[in-house]
Amino acid sequence: MRKYSLLLLAIFGANSVNAQEDKYLWLEDVDGEKSLEFVNKLNDATVEKLSKEKDYKLIYDKSLEIYNSSDKIAYPSIQGNYVYNFWKDKNHERGIWRRCLLSDYKKGKYNWETLLDIDELSKKDNKKWVFKGASGLRPNYTKFLVGLSNGGGDAVIIKEFDADKKQFIQNGFYMEEAKGWASYVDENTVVISTSFGEGTTTDSGYSRMAKLWKRGTLLKDAQLIYKGKQSDVGVWSGVFHDENKSYVYFSRALTIFSTQKLFWHNNKVIALDIPDDSQINGILKNQIIVQLKSDWIVNTKTYKSGTLISLNLTELLKGNKQIQVVIEPDEFSSIAGVSTTKNDLIVNVLTNVTSQFFIYSFNNQKWSSKKVDAPNLGTLSIVTTDESSDEYFFSFQNFITPSTLYAANTKTSEMKVVKSLPAFFDASKYEVKQFKAKSKDGTWIPYFMVAAKDLKTEGKNPTLIYAYGGFEASMEPFYTSSYGVAWLENGGVFVLANIRGGGEFGPKWHQDGLKEKRQNVFNDLYAVSEDLIAKKVTSPKHLGIMGGSNGGLLVGVAFTQRPELYNAVVCEVPLLDMQRYNKLLAGASWMGEYGNPDIPEEWDYIKKYSPYQNLKQGVNYPEVFFTTSTRDDRVHPGHARKMVAKMNDMGYKTFYYENTEGGHAGASTNDQSAKLNALTFSYLLMKLK
Numbered sequence: 001m002r003k004y005s006l007l008l009l010a011i012f013g014a015n016s017v018n019a020q021e022d023k024y025l026w027l028e029d030v031d032g033e034k035s036l037e038f039v040n041k042l043n044d045a046t047v048e049k050l051s052k053e054k055d056y057k058l059i060y061d062k063s064l065e066i067y068n069s070s071d072k073i074a075y076p077s078i079q080g081n082y083v084y085n086f087w088k089d090k091n092h093e094r095g096i097w098r099r100c101l102l103s104d105y106k107k108g109k110y111n112w113e114t115l116l117d118i119d120e121l122s123k124k125d126n127k128k129w130v131f132k133g134a135s136g137l138r139p140n141y142t143k144f145l146v147g148l149s150n151g152g153g154d155a156v157i158i159k160e161f162d163a164d165k166k167q168f169i170q171n172g173f174y175m176e177e178a179k180g181w182a183s184y185v186d187e188n189t190v191v192i193s194t195s196f197g198e199g200t201t202t203d204s205g206y207s208r209m210a211k212l213w214k215r216g217t218l219l220k221d222a223q224l225i226y227k228g229k230q231s232d233v234g235v236w237s238g239v240f241h242d243e244n245k246s247y248v249y250f251s252r253a254l255t256i257f258s259t260q261k262l263f264w265h266n267n268k269v270i271a272l273d274i275p276d277d278s279q280i281n282g283i284l285k286n287q288i289i290v291q292l293k294s295d296w297i298v299n300t301k302t303y304k305s306g307t308l309i310s311l312n313l314t315e316l317l318k319g320n321k322q323i324q325v326v327i328e329p330d331e332f333s334s335i336a337g338v339s340t341t342k343n344d345l346i347v348n349v350l351t352n353v354t355s356q357f358f359i360y361s362f363n364n365q366k367w368s369s370k371k372v373d374a375p376n377l378g379t380l381s382i383v384t385t386d387e388s389s390d391e392y393f394f395s396f397q398n399f400i401t402p403s404t405l406y407a408a409n410t411k412t413s414e415m416k417v418v419k420s421l422p423a424f425f426d427a428s429k430y431e432v433k434q435f436k437a438k439s440k441d442g443t444w445i446p447y448f449m450v451a452a453k454d455l456k457t458e459g460k461n462p463t464l465i466y467a468y469g470g471f472e473a474s475m476e477p478f479y480t481s482s483y484g485v486a487w488l489e490n491g492g493v494f495v496l497a498n499i500r501g502g503g504e505f506g507p508k509w510h511q512d513g514l515k516e517k518r519q520n521v522f523n524d525l526y527a528v529s530e531d532l533i534a535k536k537v538t539s540p541k542h543l544g545i546m547g548g549s550n551g552g553l554l555v556g557v558a559f560t561q562r563p564e565l566y567n568a569v570v571c572e573v574p575l576l577d578m579q580r581y582n583k584l585l586a587g588a589s590w591m592g593e594y595g596n597p598d599i600p601e602e603w604d605y606i607k608k609y610s611p612y613q614n615l616k617q618g619v620n621y622p623e624v625f626f627t628t629s630t631r632d633d634r635v636h637p638g639h640a641r642k643m644v645a646k647m648n649d650m651g652y653k654t655f656y657y658e659n660t661e662g663g664h665a666g667a668s669t670n671d672q673s674a675k676l677n678a679l680t681f682s683y684l685l686m687k688l689k
Contacts, residue, residue, distance in 0.1 A: 146417035151631035152663030206234025255592030425484035437531035469501035500525035544568030578610035
């Protein structure tokens, strides 16, 4: 055993302060025989227990019916004259990639043509392939670079595909499995960032190089155009388009929130003189669209954090800054998305956590705008735009309104419904309310509550809070199809909390939860929880929380800091060992969010909340349900494994389920998703009703 531990230390690194004291380190060996034995034993026990709950079979059947429904919306991706779509149902477990003519799609004539059957390919190759998208060659889009993951992880192989012949191109562009991607520069050239061999990836496991690769040559002979440092998060490359012009770009991520933006222009690298923490949202009419994440002072003028600006690209490449303000959100708003059509900019503005669309046109060197009369009191999302016209598709949804796909045009006010999801549950019985809870430092935290109209406030309603609280990711209203049939129809109350760390109110809302301010995020969750209890919606006996990834860390902290508040915790694909998170898989890339535990001053604040390190004997913890995936190559499954092992050895009961594939999403097929749903909600109903 001692020899085995030393081997693991050599593999995973021993420079974490207490790595040698961690007796569960062996569980970080993802595919180790002993690790998988541990996993299988716990999986069997969890399935054995929860599958016997009275609601399990019904939840599984209803969830699978939703996932496999032929009435789902076939969301379009416009590329050339076609609409492309990836589709799963009961006959296509791993899915098919297909297309139909755009002109037919707009008429409701879905003459789908299957291009690639992932189930057939998986059988042929004896792999568990998961489709990870395709990047096409403009303007005709007859060739594509297709990404495939074995098991659903982030690492992919890339194979070139001929859409007309419906087959992979023999001796076409091919990238071995890696966390990378490639984009066409022209028919015979791609720009690629991947692993090019030993020493070519960063500490986070991403590429540190960008290369131009010519057709018919070996990848190892591709032209190096940029090289970052091993300590960088990574180097990513791609191609921006502005009508008939193309620009090869690459970004060198210094941290997850600080990225140097570079263009390959006239056969040389040009660093754009814009803030490292800003975000590029495309190019339109020679205006490069940039969203600011902090105040930027240029020639004594301050452009405020959160503002969307544009700069003349030709001048910027010369080192000159000609700046125009597109939109400056107020304190209750943030920019949730930016898209371009042939002539216009579509800006999705989030105000008090509901969406509005604005169309911006650039004429006579000035921006003008108009508001789109789209549905309100919910979430709007751009689905796809047409680079050759001003047509676009968008979706609308809220908690009790099924997702609906619309077709629209930036030049007209006309829009029409293309398709709506069927109502998978009777939403007429429920209502949505928005409240605010006061956090420990006095900040008001909004949250949505979905509950029966005749809700009794006697403190006995089973209530589930979902939250995330990180990486500037906004939690917006969504149609609760599976939550509706599994939770609302079983008497549950659903709450979505808009805690700090997210982006609901702009960059500052996120920054108030970074690093040493992380406790604000946890306090916000407690404030929402206590507000629901004070309103007698629920009580600790009937209150549960759920979160995944960074949200898994959130709920892991919550049950270790405030165990008396919750009777159920669903902790999905979580980070939990914050002393070693930066040594595991992509963990080093998140130090901009959490801090570096190897720096004593930063470990001082991380160690106060790290769930794995803060487990104590003799505490009345809730019986937590942990989920993860063996094939998650983003957040290491060792976090959940080690936490469960430590808790069980301390005498605490837990539930644990680790899907053998699925990557960070946790599931690869509709059946796997339905099973996970059934396990999760059976657990919640068992604990909270």
